[in-house]
Amino acid sequence: MSVSKEFAQYVTRLTYAELPQEVVAFAKICILDWLGSALAGSSKAPIHMLAQVAQELGGSEQATLVTGGRSSVTHAALVNGASSHIVELDDIHKASIIHAGTVVIPAALAVAEWKQKSGRELIEAIVAGYEVCYRIGEAVSPSHYYFWHNTATCGTFGAAVAASKLLGQREEQIVHTLGSAGTQAAGLWEFIEDGAMSKQLHPGKAAMNGILAALLAEKGFTGASRILEGKRGFVRAMSQEVDPEQMTQGLGTTHKIMENSFKIHASCRHTHHAIDLIVAMMAEHGVSWQKVERVRVRTYQVALTITDNPDPGSVYAAKFSLQYCVALALVKGSAGLHDFTEEALYDPVIREVMRRVEVCVDPDIDARYPRKWEAAAELDLADGTTICQHAEYPKGDPENPVTHGQIVQKFRTLALDQPKDTIEHYLQMIDELEHVPDVAMFFAQMKGRGRA
Amino acid sequence: MSVSKEFAQYVTRLTYAELPQEVVAFAKICILDWLGSALAGSSKAPIHMLAQVAQELGGSEQATLVTGGRSSVTHAALVNGASSHIVELDDIHKASIIHAGTVVIPAALAVAEWKQKSGRELIEAIVAGYEVCYRIGEAVSPSHYYFWHNTATCGTFGAAVAASKLLGQREEQIVHTLGSAGTQAAGLWEFIEDGAMSKQLHPGKAAMNGILAALLAEKGFTGASRILEGKRGFVRAMSQEVDPEQMTQGLGTTHKIMENSFKIHASCRHTHHAIDLIVAMMAEHGVSWQKVERVRVRTYQVALTITDNPDPGSVYAAKFSLQYCVALALVKGSAGLHDFTEEALYDPVIREVMRRVEVCVDPDIDARYPRKWEAAAELDLADGTTICQHAEYPKGDPENPVTHGQIVQKFRTLALDQPKDTIEHYLQMIDELEHVPDVAMFFAQMKGRGRA
Secondary structure: OOHHHHHHHHHHHOOHHHOOHHHHHHHHHHHHHHHHHHHHHOOOHHHHHHHHHHHHHOOOOOEEOOOOOEEOHHHHHHHHHHHOOOOOOOOEEOOOOEOOHHHHHHHHHHHHHHOOOOHHHHHHHHHHHHHHHHHHHHHHOOHHHHHEOHHHHHHHHHHHHHHHHHOOOOHHHHHHHHHHHHOOOOOEHHHHHOOOOHHHHHHHHHHHHHHHHHHHHHOOOOOOOOOOOOOOOHHHHHOOOOOHHHHHOOOOOOOHHHHOEOOOOOOOHHHHHHHHHHHHHHHHHOOOHHHEEEEEEEEOHHHHHHHOOOOOOOHHHHOOOHHHHHHHHHHHOOOOOOOOOHHHHOOHHHHHHHOOEEEEEOHHHHHHOOOOOOEEEEEEEOOOOEEEEEEOOOOOOOOOOOOHHHHHHHHHHHOOOOOHHHHHHHHHHHHOHHHOOOHHHOOOOOOOOOEO | OOHHHHHHHHHHHOOHHHOOHHHHHHHHHHHHHHHHHHHHHOOOHHHHHHHHHHHHHOOOOOEEOOOOOEEOHHHHHHHHHHHOOOOOOOOEEOOOOEOOHHHHHHHHHHHHHHOOOOHHHHHHHHHHHHHHHHHHHHHHOOHHHHHEOHHHHHHHHHHHHHHHHHOOOOHHHHHHHHHHHHOOOOOEHHHHHOOOOHHHHHHHHHHHHHHHHHHHHHOOOOOOOOOOOOOOOHHHHHOOOOOHHHHHOOOOOOOHHHHOEOOOOOOOHHHHHHHHHHHHHHHHHOOOHHHEEEEEEEEOHHHHHHHOOOOOOOHHHHOOOHHHHHHHHHHHOOOOOOOOOHHHHOOHHHHHHHOOEEEEEOHHHHHHOOOOOOEEEEEEEOOOOEEEEEEOOOOOOOOOOOOHHHHHHHHHHHOOOOOHHHHHHHHHHHHOHHHOOOHHHOOOOOOOOOEO
C-alpha cells in the first residue's frame, strides 16, 4: 500500500470520539499558542504587504484574515500562516524540525470557518494535519533540512490533510490531495542569508497550497499516487537515504501532536537551550553580566548553520543570532518578544557582551540531534571560576514542559493590541472549543468584517 | 554581482526599440502558438476543475480566463497556464527542456491585460521571460530534470520576470521578485507514473507563483538576493554540478526565444523525432504499416525515462508512450490532436502494431542530449529488407523549422471550437501586436465576460 493511501486511511478513520482527552486538551493549547502568534504578527510590515496583495487580488468572503476583513480561504491561509510565524514564537516539533501550527492551523481554521464546521471537527483536522507532516518531516530529516524549510515543504502535506479532513474527503480523494500538495511543496533556506521575508511567505504559501490541493481533489483533479515514496517523488528528490516505511510505522496508534514544543523566547528555537542555560545559571549562581568574562556555548551543527551570526543587522536577524541571543539573555535576563527591539539591536552593552560569546559544535550533542536539541554553556567569571551547565531540552519541550497557565500568559502578552473583551472571547472560545458548534464564531469579534 | 542582479539589469535594460525585427516576429509566433494550445485545452475536464476552484475562491476582475469570464491575475495565470499545456502542443526549448509559452505567456498576458499595457510591452516581457528561464534551465539540465519539471520550476522565474517587466520594476525589486519566485519553485515528475493532472497544474501554478512573487515585491516584500547560486539556493538544492556563471554568459547579446521549437505532433516532444522518422520513411519508401514487421527506435535516455510505456491506459498516457506514438504514426501517418482519441487508444490494430516496436538507448545519441534531441529508426520489412533513418532535430526545431503559415494552420485547427470572427480577431491582433495600444483588447471577444 502506498504511503499516501495509508495516510488517507488514517485520516478518514480518525474521529474526535476516539481522541484521548489529553490530546484534545493539548490541541486546544496548540490553537491558543498559534492564535497569539498570529495576532502578534498581524501588525508587522511583511504581513501587511501580503494582506495588500490578497486585497488587490480579491476573493470570495470565505474566511477571516487576522489583519482584518475576509477573503478566500487560500488568501486567509496565506496571510494568517505568515502572520503566525513572524514573531518567531510559534510551536515547533524537534524530530521533524517543523513549526506545524503556522501551516496546519491557518489552513484548518480557514476551511472550518468557510464550511461552518464544529470545534470538534477543527480539532480532528488539526490532530491529523500535525500527525502527517510530523511523520514526513521525521523521515526526511535532517538531510532535507539543509536546503529545505521543513515547515513549508512537509507542512504543505499537513495543511492539505487538515483541509481534506474538514471537507470530508474519501480515501481516494485524500490520495489525490496529497499528490497535488507534494508537487507544490517548496521553500528554500537561501533567504536566511539576507534575512529576507520568505520565512513568512513559506508557511503562508504552504497553508495556501495545501488548501488548493484539497479543493482541486474536490473537483476530481488527480495527483501522483506515490508522491512521497515514488521514484521521482518528494522523498527521493528532496532528501537522502530515507526508509519510506518509517513514515507510517505505528500510524493510528500515535498522537504526535503531543510531542509538540512551545516557545517562550522570541527567537529561533535553535537559540533557546542557550538562553535557558544563561537565565538559569545567572539566577542559580547570582551572577550579573558584568562578572562574566567569557561564554562558551557548545551545541549541534544545525543550530550553528542557522544561528552562528556575530553581527546581526536587523531585529529579525538578531533572533537568528546565537551570539546576540546569549548576550541579550545575559544583559536582560530574558529574550521575550518585547526584549527584541530596534533600541536593543545596537545597544552598546549588548554588542560588547556579544564579543565575549564563543559558539562551537559538540560532536556528542550533534550525534543526538534532532532527537534532542541540546546545548552546554560555560561561563568564565571575573573571580577566576568557571560554571558549567548542560540542557537536554529547551523549556517548552514535552520533556521540559510549560504549563497551560504559561501559555495563557504568553497569549495575553502576544494579544496585547487586541481589545480586552476580544482576548477573553478567544480564551473562552478555545477553552470550550469541543462544544463550539460553528467555528465561524471564532473570529466573530475580529475588527473590519467584510471584504479584506 | 549575483545572478539575480545580472538578470535584473538585463530585464530593466531590455527595450522593444532595440529588439531585432525577427525577434518581434518570432515572439508573435510564440504568442499565436500558445493561444491555440490555450483555446484547445479550455474545454478539457482538468481545466474546468481548475476554473471551478478559481470561481469558488473568487477574485478581482483583472484578467480573462480562457474558460470564460474574468478573475484575479493569479487565477487567470493558473487556469490559462494549465489550459495551454494539456493538449501537449505548446512550444519547447530543447537545451533547457522548458515549455516556456505555457508559463511565461499566461503570466505576461494576465498582467498586461490588467495593467492595460501595449502590445510592445507585452512582447518585451515575453522575450525577457523566455530568456531568463531558458538560461536557468540550461544551467541545471539535465540533472534537475530527473526529479523536477523544468517548465514548472525554471518557468516560475520566467513568469516572474515577465510580470516584473510589465510592472516596470526597478533592479532591486526584480531581485526580490526572483527571490520570492525561486523559493516557491516546485513541480515533481512523480505524477507521470499515474498520468495524473499535475502536468497541467505545474505550468499554471508556476505562472501564478511568478506573478505572486512580482506583486509581493511591488509592496516591498523581500526575497533571497542569491536565490539561484546561493549555498542553499535553487541550483544547489535541485541539481548537480552547475557553473552559475553559465546562466548569465553573454546575457544581453542573445535572444534565446529564437531557439524555441514548435510542436506539430500532439504528443510529448520526446516522441516527435520518432514520429517524424516514421512518417518520412513511409512516404519516401512507399511502405504501409502492414509491411512493417519490426520497428527499432534508438534515442537518448531521458526520452525513454519519460516515454517508454508499452501499455498506456489513457489518451493522455498514450501521448507519453513512445511505442504508442510510433504505432499511431505507422497506422495513421500522423499524430495530430485529432488522432489521439478514446477510440484510437485501444484500437486493436494500433495495439498489435505496438508489439512490433522496440525502443532502446543509443549511447552516441544520449551523449549529445540535450543539445540535440535525436532518434534513429530501423524498419524491418516483410520482404526482408531493412530501412534506416536518423533525425537530428524534430520538425519545428529552429534547425528544422516550421513556417509561419504552418503555425497559423495549426492555430486554426486548435481554435476550431471558437466562432469564426473570434479566430480572425486573434490572428489580426497578434499579427499587428506591436501596434496594439492596450492588450486588454486581446480577449475583448471572449465569451462570458464578467466575473469567472
